[in-house]
Amino acid sequence: MSPENRPTTLVRALENRCAIITGASCGLGREIARSYLQAGASVALCARDATKLDAAASELTRHAQPGQSLLAVPADISRTADVARLIDATLARFGRLDILVNNAGVAGPSGAVETVAWEEWVSTLEINLLGAVLLSRAVLPHLKRARRGKIIQLSGGGATRPLPMRSAYAASKAAVVRFIETLAEETRPCGIDVNALAPGALDTRMLDEVIAAGPERLGREQYERCLQQKRDGSVPLSHGAELAVFLGSEMSDGITGKLLSAVWDPWQALPGYLDDLNRTDVYTLRRIVPRERRLSWGDDA
Numbered sequence: 376m377s378p379e380n381r382p383t384t385l386v387r388a389l390e391n392r393c394a395i396i397t398g399a400s401c402g403l404g405r406e407i408a409r410s411y412l413q414a415g416a417s418v419a420l421c422a423r424d425a426t427k428l429d430a431a432a433s434e435l436t437r438h439a440q441p442g443q444s445l446l447a448v449p450a451d452i453s454r455t456a457d458v459a460r461l462i463d464a465t466l467a468r469f470g471r472l473d474i475l476v477n478n479a480g481v482a483g484p485s486g487a488v489e490t491v492a493w494e495e496w497v498s499t500l501e502i503n504l505l506g507a508v509l510l511s512r513a514v515l516p517h518l519k520r521a522r523r524g525k526i527i528q529l530s531g532g533g534a535t536r537p538l539p540m541r542s543a544y545a546a547s548k549a550a551v552v553r554f555i556e557t558l559a560e561e562t563r564p565c566g567i568d569v570n571a572l573a574p575g576a577l578d579t580r581m582l583d584e585v586i587a588a589g590p591e592r593l594g595r596e597q598y599e600r601c602l603q604q605k606r607d608g609s610v611p612l613s614h615g616a617e618l619a620v621f622l623g624s625e626m627s628d629g630i631t632g633k634l635l636s637a638v639w640d641p642w643q644a645l646p647g648y649l650d651d652l653n654r655t656d657v658y659t660l661r662r663i664v665p666r667e668r669r670l671s672w673g674d675d676a
Contacts, residue, residue, distance in 0.1 A: 384643065385617060388624040390415035393469040395461065397452055397510065398479030400427040402581070403529070403574055403612050405435070407476055410616035411623070412438035418445055419465040422479070425449035444468055452479050452506035462513050474525045474623040475514045477507040477551075482581045483543035485588035496543040503547035508554060511569075515562070523566045527622045528555045529615075530571040530634055534660070540594045541585070552634050552660055559632030568631040570622050574615030575638040576604050610638055618642055633658040 394411055398404035400422035411418050412435060420435070422428040432447035439445050446468045450457035465472055483499030484491035511526055518524030532538065533545030534552045552571045559569040582605060590598040614637040621627055621642055622635070629649050635642050635658055645652065652658070665673035 384626060385414060385620050385624070387415040388620055388626065389474075392416045392473040392623065393419075393465070393471050394474035394476060394623060395419045395421060395465055395472065395510075395514070396476040396478060397421045397506075398529075400424055400431045403615050404476075404478040405431050406612035406616045407478060407619045408435055409438055410613070410620050411474075411476075412443060412445065414620045414624070415440070415443065416474070416623070417443050417469050419461070419468070420445070420447045421450050421452065421461055423449065423451050452477075452510050453501040455509065458509050458513050461510075462517075466517070471521070472514060472517050473521075473523070475510060475527065476619055476623070477510060477526070477528045479506060480529060480531070480547075480581075481544075482584045483541060483547070485540050485585060486592040487540060488542045491543070499543035500547045500550075503544070504550050504554070507551050511554075511558060515567075518567050519562070519565045524568075525623045525627070526555070526558070526562075526567065526569040527619055528552070528569075528571045530573045532573075532576070534571070534573070534634065538597070540592060540597060549660065555634075556632045556659055563631060568622070568627060568629070570627075570631060571634040572615060572618055572622060573634060573636045573638075574612075574618075575610030575636065582609075614638060629653070634660065 389411055392415070394416050396404055396408045396411065396418060399408045399420035404422070408418050408420055420428060420432055428447050428449055432445060436445055446464065448461045448464045450461045452458055480503045481499055484495040507528055514526070528551055530552050531548045533541065533548035538545035555569050555571045562569055582601060585593065586598070586601050586605065593601070618635060618637040626646055630645055630652055633652065640658065
């Protein structure tokens with residue numbers, strides 16, 4: 376989405392904010408970085424592949440205005456030393472940190488849980504879940520000292536429904552959303568908002584990797600669904616990026632512990648429903664009991 380077509384409320388909505396965006400060398404992470412720069416933020420880009428990260432930084436530089444900085448730090452967010460180096464480099468360049476966008480993630484292995492390589496299954500959780508937790512832990516002391524800040528965690532379809540033959544991805548995404556909900560309660564008194572963002576069905580490198588697994592490992596039904604997503608079109612990256620700008624801005628102050636869909640939820644109107652959001656469990660993972668499906672059994676009454 377071009378700057379002139381952005382929702383007017385988001386134009387320069389991140390002026391003077393400083394953000395770390397992981398997985399920023401391509402796909403949604405790169406689009407979020409572009410939107411953050413256009414919204415006025417200084418941005419530290421992070422990804423494992425230094426060559427791709429440098430290429431992304433070179434392209435994104437043109438979106439930075441005077442007074443904004445762009446920093447590229449190759450790092451593996453599942454490694455403690457890399458995370459510490461990323462935080463140190465960001466603070467050295469910007470002098471402050473306001474927003475963390477945990478976007479880095481992998482598709483993980485495809486296949487029945489007992490057949491996939493255990494090392495690949497574990498590695499998926501190390502990146503998708505433990506990496507997000509590790510980086511959140513690293514930024515929290517700085518956000519707590521400032522008594523403000525935003526942590527935005529990218530989620531996916533695996534958080535809200537089963538994904539047969541992709542158990543590592545599904546488990547990691549469900550777990551990281553519950554982590555975000557829990558962290559939001561821990562940090563609520565500190566003025567820190569912590570939310571998860573579901574960007575919708577995207578056509579990115581991850582989708583190509585899933586399709587490449589083939590119907591034998593992925594299962595015919597899910598394979599055909601992915602092919603249809605590739606063929607019929609997907610959600611524009613700009614949808615998720617715009618929601619990421621909103622969640623990083625002061626417009627979302629007080630909205631915390633929620634899983635928000637860039638496609639289905641009326642996120643631009645949510646500030647008007649802050650009381651409802653804070654007193655209910657809407658936009659959260661929860662257990663469904665029989666009466667909520669109009670079933671009479673299972674009730675104590």
